[in-house]
């Protein structure tokens with residue numbers, strides 16, 4: 001499996017940021033920076049429903065069957081990627097039933113690890129949700145020492161799961177978003193607003209004021225054409 005280099009030369013471990021920032025970054029890099037660089041956050045109906053919904057999934061616990069354990073609100077992290085967070089559900093299937101709890105989670109005893117992320121709303125595919133789930137899988141791969149080929153998003157309104165395959169393309173998108181997020185945090189950069197359809201659902205709309213703070217791309221290109229003298 002290909003791994004994309006994340007650490008810049010000479011750094012042992014980057015400061016960890018929360019997994020949810022990947023979702024926010026792919027929704028809008030400026031939103032991610034306003035939250036994680038500037039520390040600005042406001043709720044709206046969408047974020048409030050999302051938080052309420054996650055309150056239930058965030059209660060730690062587990063359910064057990066002979067060869068499977070379902071772990072709720074499992075803390076996860078990746079040293080390689082500089083990430084930390086929680087998985088709503090992780091389904092761990094074991095190769096054989098065992099009463100020896102300590103050795104149960106050794107890589108040779110685990111058959112599969114399957115993350116499930118809960119999302120409010122109907123069954124719909126969003127790249128930012130898939131990348132957040134993929135980032136969870138990358139953390140779990142590091143923690144469990146085995147490849148995780150797929151997981152699922154549970155859509156609350158339609159009460160249906162959507163299976164997500166962790167393809168090379170999705171892994172690349174996810175690791176690129178992680179790298180870009182690290183750069184924003186390290187450089188304390190907040191990108192320029194781009195006024196787009198998603199802005200109408202963004203809880204930071206009144207803080208960001210994209211209608212005023214965004215610059216039309218045509219104007220940016222025209223400005224660069226006239227003033228950019230770099231080769």
Ligand code: SF4
Pocket residue numbers: 027028029030031034193194195196198199200202203204205208209210
């Ligand atoms: S209002 Fe639009 S540009 Fe501003 S942070 Fe939200 S999504 Fe991004």
